[in-house]
Amino acid sequence: MAAASRVLHEQGVEKTTLADIARVAEVPLGNVYYYFKTKDQLVEAAIDAHALNFHAMTASLDLHTAAPRDRLKALLRGWVEQRELTARYGCPTGTLCSELDKRTDGLDRVAAEVMRLLIDYAERQFRSMGRSDSHELAIALVAAYQGISLLTNTFRDPELMTGECRRLERWVDSLA
Amino acid sequence: MAAASRVLHEQGVEKTTLADIARVAEVPLGNVYYYFKTKDQLVEAAIDAHALNFHAMTASLDLHTAAPRDRLKALLRGWVEQRELTARYGCPTGTLCSELDKRTDGLDRVAAEVMRLLIDYAERQFRSMGRSDSHELAIALVAAYQGISLLTNTFRDPELMTGECRRLERWVDSLA
């Protein structure tokens, strides 16, 4: 599962073969099918793992950081810390949503749920700050992150993430 | 070529077969290879066509709109007008950059050039407005657009584009 998550992010879903995953996981190809009936099921499991990961991150954040504004700034710091990975392979959530959208099966909806988790979390923080426009602000924040992730990846320049997150931090601070 | 551009945007590069393109173009499969030696060459030609399209759009914009601030707002209006297409298939440039990044050949760099065109155009307008931080502003504007394109597409909701572009217009207006 860990091998699958990593390789799917690095190579993309379409370009990743089950042989790739089996090789990285150091198991024979046929073995993969003992745990996952189809490639789609494996991809869905990887998305679920990603969602669990996000829940764990926000739970820890809620526990250690009380002020909603600080939680948002912690999100920004986390994005900056991941900038090298993002420059190389893009945002894991964003690349999944972008790629899986092209599919006719329901797998794109599963990816969309993870994106929804992020927006909802940001929206809760803005609401706790007393903003009535919390939804619009959350959309703007996540859009800015997804957009700069794409540019960071497209131009292979991690410092794009640093600069934009600095700007976003000033923006978060400027909100009453 | 027109058929290829459309299908590649709608289905994505990886999920589009040459048979798909041949069918939409109403030519037999083998015929495609008379004009393009490989699928990669066809994709590259589609990207080039997209770049030409962008040049035509900005040339017309420069001709009919004098004030740089109005040119930026015209860009925003164009994005809102395309919102239904974006909700269904994403931003043509953004989806290409995201998908082609996963490739080892040089095709990802070709897609990045188109993204660069957009950033450079925005940057020139901000500079004409007398902003010394024109580069940072251009990155922020394009990132916001690419991000909201991804969300619009992920949630299949064209009104996300409408709302965010309204916010961006206020932002552009607020800049000295």
Place this chain on the structure above:
DNA sequence: GTCTATACTTCGATAGAC
């Protein structure tokens, strides 16, 4: 230049021994 037929390769998926 246009079209049909097909060769070659890759990959998802399965069969069946151990």
Place this chain on the structure above:
DNA sequence: GTCTATCGAAGTATAGAC
């Protein structure tokens, strides 16, 4: 549960008639 061998479908690319 693990592993090897292989089937069958799909898709890129080519050969060669017209």
